[in-house]
Amino acid sequence: MTAEPFSVGLLGHGTVGSAFAELLEARADAVVPITGLRPELAGVLTRSRGDFDEILERSQLIVELLGGVEPAREYVLRAIAAGRHVVTANKQLLSQHGEELWASAREHGVQLRFEAAVAGVVPVIRVLQESFAAAAIDRVHGIVNGTTNFILSEMARTGADYEQALAEAKRLGYAEADPGDDVSGRDAAAKMAILARLAFDSPVHLDQVPYEGIERITPDDLEYAREFGLGLKLIGTAERIDGGLSVRVHPAFLYAGHPLASVAGPFNAVTVESAAITEVTMSGPGAGGPQTASAVLGDVISAMIPPASTPEPSQRLELVEDVASAFYLHLEVADRPGVLGQVAQLLGLQGISVKSVVQKGLGENARLVMVVHPTLESRFFAACALIERLDFLRSAPRAIRVIEEEFV
Amino acid sequence: MTAEPFSVGLLGHGTVGSAFAELLEARADAVVPITGLRPELAGVLTRSRGDFDEILERSQLIVELLGGVEPAREYVLRAIAAGRHVVTANKQLLSQHGEELWASAREHGVQLRFEAAVAGVVPVIRVLQESFAAAAIDRVHGIVNGTTNFILSEMARTGADYEQALAEAKRLGYAEADPGDDVSGRDAAAKMAILARLAFDSPVHLDQVPYEGIERITPDDLEYAREFGLGLKLIGTAERIDGGLSVRVHPAFLYAGHPLASVAGPFNAVTVESAAITEVTMSGPGAGGPQTASAVLGDVISAMIPPASTPEPSQRLELVEDVASAFYLHLEVADRPGVLGQVAQLLGLQGISVKSVVQKGLGENARLVMVVHPTLESRFFAACALIERLDFLRSAPRAIRVIEEEFV
Numbered sequence: 001m002t003a004e005p006f007s008v009g010l011l012g013h014g015t016v017g018s019a020f021a022e023l024l025e026a027r028a029d030a031v032v033p034i035t036g037l038r039p040e041l042a043g044v045l046t047r048s049r050g051d052f053d054e055i056l057e058r059s060q061l062i063v064e065l066l067g068g069v070e071p072a073r074e075y076v077l078r079a080i081a082a083g084r085h086v087v088t089a090n091k092q093l094l095s096q097h098g099e100e101l102w103a104s105a106r107e108h109g110v111q112l113r114f115e116a117a118v119a120g121v122v123p124v125i126r127v128l129q130e131s132f133a134a135a136a137i138d139r140v141h142g143i144v145n146g147t148t149n150f151i152l153s154e155m156a157r158t159g160a161d162y163e164q165a166l167a168e169a170k171r172l173g174y175a176e177a178d179p180g181d182d183v184s185g186r187d188a189a190a191k192m193a194i195l196a197r198l199a200f201d202s203p204v205h206l207d208q209v210p211y212e213g214i215e216r217i218t219p220d221d222l223e224y225a226r227e228f229g230l231g232l233k234l235i236g237t238a239e240r241i242d243g244g245l246s247v248r249v250h251p252a253f254l255y256a257g258h259p260l261a262s263v264a265g266p267f268n269a270v271t272v273e274s275a276a277i278t279e280v281t282m283s284g285p286g287a288g289g290p291q292t293a294s295a296v297l298g299d300v301i302s303a304m305i306p307p308a309s310t311p312e313p314s315q316r317l318e319l320v321e322d323v324a325s326a327f328y329l330h331l332e333v334a335d336r337p338g339v340l341g342q343v344a345q346l347l348g349l350q351g352i353s354v355k356s357v358v359q360k361g362l363g364e365n366a367r368l369v370m371v372v373h374p375t376l377e378s379r380f381f382a383a384c385a386l387i388e389r390l391d392f393l394r395s396a397p398r399a400i401r402v403i404e405e406e407f408v
Numbered sequence: 409m410t411a412e413p414f415s416v417g418l419l420g421h422g423t424v425g426s427a428f429a430e431l432l433e434a435r436a437d438a439v440v441p442i443t444g445l446r447p448e449l450a451g452v453l454t455r456s457r458g459d460f461d462e463i464l465e466r467s468q469l470i471v472e473l474l475g476g477v478e479p480a481r482e483y484v485l486r487a488i489a490a491g492r493h494v495v496t497a498n499k500q501l502l503s504q505h506g507e508e509l510w511a512s513a514r515e516h517g518v519q520l521r522f523e524a525a526v527a528g529v530v531p532v533i534r535v536l537q538e539s540f541a542a543a544a545i546d547r548v549h550g551i552v553n554g555t556t557n558f559i560l561s562e563m564a565r566t567g568a569d570y571e572q573a574l575a576e577a578k579r580l581g582y583a584e585a586d587p588g589d590d591v592s593g594r595d596a597a598a599k600m601a602i603l604a605r606l607a608f609d610s611p612v613h614l615d616q617v618p619y620e621g622i623e624r625i626t627p628d629d630l631e632y633a634r635e636f637g638l639g640l641k642l643i644g645t646a647e648r649i650d651g652g653l654s655v656r657v658h659p660a661f662l663y664a665g666h667p668l669a670s671v672a673g674p675f676n677a678v679t680v681e682s683a684a685i686t687e688v689t690m691s692g693p694g695a696g697g698p699q700t701a702s703a704v705l706g707d708v709i710s711a712m713i714p715p716a717s718t719p720e721p722s723q724r725l726e727l728v729e730d731v732a733s734a735f736y737l738h739l740e741v742a743d744r745p746g747v748l749g750q751v752a753q754l755l756g757l758q759g760i761s762v763k764s765v766v767q768k769g770l771g772e773n774a775r776l777v778m779v780v781h782p783t784l785e786s787r788f789f790a791a792c793a794l795i796e797r798l799d800f801l802r803s804a805p806r807a808i809r810v811i812e813e814e815f816v
Contacts, residue, residue: 023684027542033609034541115539121685123531123539131523131531131706133442134435201441259691262670276431276702277529277692283667284688294684298539 003032006304007042009059009084011052011075012066016089016116017044019289020063020296027297035304056082061303063296064088073097080104080112085303087296089116095190095206098197113299118191119144119268121291122284123298128198132272132280137199139239139273141403144191146266146286147182148214148234150174152251153264156222156231162215174266185211185249188236196238196247199272202317204238204247210321211249221400224369225253225328227358231261235403245317252401253328253371324374326355326402329384334392335366346386347372350379365394371402411440414712415450417467417492419460419483420474424497424524425452427697428471428704435705443712464490469711471704472496481505488512488520493711495704497524503598503614506605521707526599527552527676529699530692531706536606540680540688545607547647547681549811552599554674554694555590556622556642558582560659561672564630564639570623582674582695593619593657596644604646604655607680610725612646612655618729619657629808632777633661633736635766639669643811652726660809661736661779732782734763734810737792742800743774751795755780758791773802779810 008024010017021041028038043055045066052075056062062079064086066072072093079086081104088094094101094117105112115125119142128137143149147169154165166183169175181187189211196204214234222232230253238247254261259281263269268286273279285291333339344354357370372380384397416432418425432447440446451463453474460483464470470487472494474480480501487494489512496502502509502525513520523533527550536545551557555577562573574591577583589595597619604612622642630640638661646655662669667689671677676694681687693699741747752762765778780788792805 027544030542030544121539122688123535126534126539127531130710131529131534131703133709134438134705135702136435136438257672259670262667264665276698278696278699280530280690280692282688282690285686288686290683291685294543295539297542301541302538 003036003038006035006037006039006061007059008039008300009042009045009055009062011045011055011062011064011072013044013046014065014067015289016292016296017065019293020065023290023293023297024300031301031304034301037304039300039304052078056084059084061085061087061300063300064090065296066090067092069093069096073101076101076112077104080108080110083108083110085111085113087113087299087303089114089292089296091117091187091190091194095193098194099203111303113303114194115299116292116295118194119270119282120284120286120288121295122268122270122282122286123295124195124270124282125198127282128195128272132274132277135272135274135276137272137274139237140195140199140270141260141273142188142192142195142236142268142270143233143260143263144195144236144268144270144286145182145185145188145234146268147175147179148185148188149263149268149286150266151183152214152217152232152234155217155219159219159223161219162217183215184213185234188234188249192236192238192247192249195236195270196245199238200240200245200317202245202315204245204319208319209247209249212251214251217251217400218398221328221330221398224330224358224367228253228328228356228371229256230254230328230402231256232400233260233263235260240317241320241323243317244320246320246323248323250401252403254403258403322376322378324376325380326374327372327380328400328402329370329372330398331368331387332394333366333368334394335361335364336392339366339392340368342390343368343387346390347383349386350383351375352380352383411444411446414443414445414447414469415467416447416708417450417453417463417470419453419463419470419472419480421452421454422473422475423697424700424704425473427701428473431698431701431705432708439709439712442709445712447708447712460486464492467492469493469495469708471708472498473704474498475500477501477504481509484509484520485512488516488518491516491518493519493521495521495707495711497522497700497704499525499595499598499602503601506602507611519711521711522602523707524700524703526602527678527690528692528694528696529703530676530678530690530694531703532603532678532690533606535690536603536680540682540685543680543682543684545680545682547645548603548607548678549668549681550596550600550603550644550676550678551641551668551671552603552644552676552678552694553590553593553596553642554676555583555587556593556596557671557676557694558674559591560622560625560640560642563625563627567627567631569627570625591623592621593642596642596657600644600646600655600657603644603678604653607646608648608653608725610653610723612653612727616727617655617657620659622659625659625808626806629736629738629806632738632766633808636661636736636764636779637664638662638736638810639664640808641668641671643668648725649728649731652728654728654731656731658809660811662811666811730784730786732784733788734782735780735788736808736810737778737780738806739776739795740802741774741776742802743769743772744800747774747800748776750798751776754794754798755791757794758787759783760788760791
């Protein structure tokens with residue numbers, strides 16, 4: 001089929017960039033019947049080669065796969081100002097400078113698309129922006145970091161400890177040499193900032209998203225929790241609370257019925273809840289060069305057809321700091337009478353009630369593992385601070401949030 | 409916010425129609441910042457009230473929720489010819505007259521959107537048409553009928569038989585008074601025809617989709633299969649086979665690792681596979697007035713913004729009749745030596761190999777339950793015909809397909 005060319009300028013030629021260049025060539029023919037145009041690479045900018053101005057001049061659309069804030073921010077702003085559509089996979093950039101970029105895209109009447117920035121090829125961005133545009137979303141839960149989901153799956157499956165599972169993730173290419181942003185939860189926090197912005201139509205900056213990582217999770221926690229029917233995930237949450245908004249990332253237990261409970265290995269998944277839609281879950285590979293490149297190509301095709309934009313935020317929701325959670329609490333204590341009673345009393349003073357409890361003797365010591373009903377986190381941590389001072393405690397209490405909902 | 413009105417004509421005022429009318433009014437304000445326009449109902453056509461021509465005249469977009477082929481087909485064609493965008497939830501219409509309607513929409517430059525026709529609010533149509541437009545899809549598996557998924561879940565959960573579970577589904581509003589099209593698989597076949605058309609960009613008519621229902625499933629089958637780690641679903645499949653296409657609906661067992669295995673109750677889910685995307689799954693409520701209405705509203709909003717169309721099919725794939733499947737085979741036999749040997753021999757003659765087998769004595773009789781590796785269905789059914797003639801067989805063999813892939 002003969003068709004007019006559509007020229008794409010590519011910034012970045014790492015794993016995703018080179019996979020995209022390959023995919024674009026392989027699928028160019030398939031794009032023609034959809035768009036009436038044949039996409040082709042107008043130029044590639046790498047750290048050592050290529051000139052941005054020259055590539056911009058020759059391109060109708062810019063694909064930004066450099067990662068990091070600068071010079072990506074400058075290039076994207078200049079491309080937008082020059083009237084070019086932009087497709088990016090850059091979560092750091094969007095979670096810190098999104099409003100500036102979206103405002104500029106609106107001003108210049110160009111599209112800024114970013115499906116690949118969150119959950120790879122799982123089309124959560126498009127679905128939030130388009131399908132659920134008027135769904136009045138109440139909550140988004142996401143497993144949005146494949147590295148940590150692989151590590152936790154591996155710990156649960158094999159009984160390995162954190163360090164062993166991390167080593168295995170590195171060996172298989174699921175973790176980078178420096179996995180700091182992944183295991184600390186910061187990468188997931190950036191992605192949740194972007195999802196929250198879209199779901200709640202209110203500005204959210206990475207700095208407003210508290211996060212907790214998986215470095216301190218022990219095989220013990222996983223084993224005990226299994227007795228309660230719980231599985232552990234690094235969960236991002238964005239939810240409306242009393243007219244405000246809470247966005248956060250932390251490890252949390254899920255009951256087996258939760259749609260995210262069965263998401264294993266390096267996969268990502270996002271659940272969106274509202275009265276209008278009940279609950280919709282999307283899952284799939286969250287990373288990988290070819291998969292992420294595929295999400296980028298989907299955006300390029302959409303940008304070749306119709307206008308789409310991120311509208312100006314229609315509201316500015318307050319970001320809520322103290323939210324209610326159920327908790328798993330693990331205590332190593334001296335095995336003597338009255339221990340459970342004293343712990344329960346301290347919890348009771350904070351209005352916290354216990355849902356289930358397992359106590360195991362270990363010679364002179366005992367292990368007390370319980371799940372408590374949802375309570376304001378400030379109250380729970382206040383109770384923990386009091387419990388920590390009890391003289392029969394053998395080590396610091398370990399607390400992990402539990403997501404309680406069971407679906408269908 | 410003041411905004412120009414955008415007038416929507418509604419055909420049909422049943423469960424989904426009335427839910428849509430309510431939702432449109434409730435969410436009209438939220439649509440303004442997205443589209444710059446305020447949607448409002450221009451008129452409602454019911455069986456007894458309203459005049460189509462008058463409503464068409466007053467509307468910028470028509471929402472068709474009548475169901476059935478006529479007069480829905482006539483109204484949709486007339487709306488398109490009059491230059492109106494159309495949003496429909498009508499799977500019967502699209503699976504039988506889709507090409508005519510899509511061609512007409514292309515000719516008149518209007519949008520024909522139909523997210524709610526398949527899997528309710530699960531945004532599988534948009535994702536296939538847009539996100540995965542160039543993903544070179546290899547296969548789609550779907551649980552696209554909530555009634556049957558509820559019945560099978562209920563049978564598995566409680567040990568109820570088919571009639572009992574159907575009665576419970578009716579009581580809870582998950583099955584209609586006449587559930588014929590649901591339990592026979594015909595409803596799922598219509599939806600798979602639509603999904604296959606989009607995924608493979610080749611025309612598919614409902615009449616080309618063979619289907620098998622769940623009426624003959626027994627609690628026995630579910631119980632035995634559990635021993636193999638299998639769960640039963642009514643599965644729609646659309647897949648490329650040797651340059652052709654197979655689209656079909658039948659009950660099938662899934663291993664626990666399959667992303668559709670955990671979809672329980674009246675939920676729907678669709679898994680899309682290709683080299684480019686690996687495997688992406690979407691799940692959520694497949695029916696329900698408010699949820700389906702929400703999918704319709706998502707389409708209305710999209711139609712208010714940019715042009716989108718179903719491009720002309722770029723190919724015409726041959727529809728494949730005989731495909732390879734793994735099977736679960738359940739035999740009631742006389743308990744005498746050599747029975748398993750003779751069955752295995754007959755399977756072997758057709759080149760079929762056994763993966764696992766359980767034999768249980770029941771006094772004079774025995775039960776032989778096995779899973780065989782994938783084989784052409786024609787070969788498997790030929791073997792069954794031979795087995796059926798063996799003199800030690802106590803009742804007809806029961807065969808159910810098994811979906812073998814385990815993910816992650």
